[in-house]
Amino acid sequence: MMEKELSELSLEELWERFPIFLVAHKDQWNVFYDEMEAFLKNVLSAYPIERISHIGSTAISGIWAKDIVDVLVEVSKCSDIQEPARVMEQNGFICMSAQTGRISLNRGYTKDGFADKVYHVHLRYSGDNDELYFRDYLKEHRKTAKEYEMLKLQLWKQFAHNRDAYTNAKTGFVRKWTSEAKRLYAGRY
Numbered sequence: 001m002m003e004k005e006l007s008e009l010s011l012e013e014l015w016e017r018f019p020i021f022l023v024a025h026k027d028q029w030n031v032f033y034d035e036m037e038a039f040l041k042n043v044l045s046a047y048p049i050e051r052i053s054h055i056g057s058t059a060i061s062g063i064w065a066k067d068i069v070d071v072l073v074e075v076s077k078c079s080d081i082q083e084p085a086r087v088m089e090q091n092g093f094i095c096m097s098a099q100t101g102r103i104s105l106n107r108g109y110t111k112d113g114f115a116d117k118v119y120h121v122h123l124r125y126s127g128d129n130d131e132l133y134f135r136d137y138l139k140e141h142r143k144t145a146k147e148y149e150m151l152k153l154q155l156w157k158q159f160a161h162n163r164d165a166y167t168n169a170k171t172g173f174v175r176k177w178t179s180e181a182k183r184l185y186a187g188r189y
Contacts, residue, residue, distance in 0.1 A: 018109055037071070050076055055071065081124075094107070106118070133181035133185055134174055137184070
């Protein structure tokens, strides 16, 4: 029986093959982000990209994270978000999920497991960027960042093969501190 291509796997099959695992912070994540930002600026140069940002726990120094660099790409509200997504798929990304105004793609998942550099890129319309506020809050509030790290470490083994459950279990914490960040940093983005 022929093995499926990664693009043919369901999300559940992908998460089973690529479980959640956390590692101590790596300074090289910033380098990986810079490389991806330059790559995206190049391949998406024909599209109205308003901002590219390093988000997620790899953007917070000193806390454990999945060894996956999260990138937020904000496109102009007057554009078709599907077009840059297609270009990204033509350049080695796999679409993980798509809903109105939000497309998530990954790169670095191979038939042999994770590549040396793994990315999740989140395409959104400009202004759909709560992750920037959450990131900034954790960078500026180390105690809260460490609380987030502890929560993730507790959830890791429980939900190693269920990324949605892992994410959902963090939602209350993320919403609480994102709300506080948006109040504190009103108008920053």
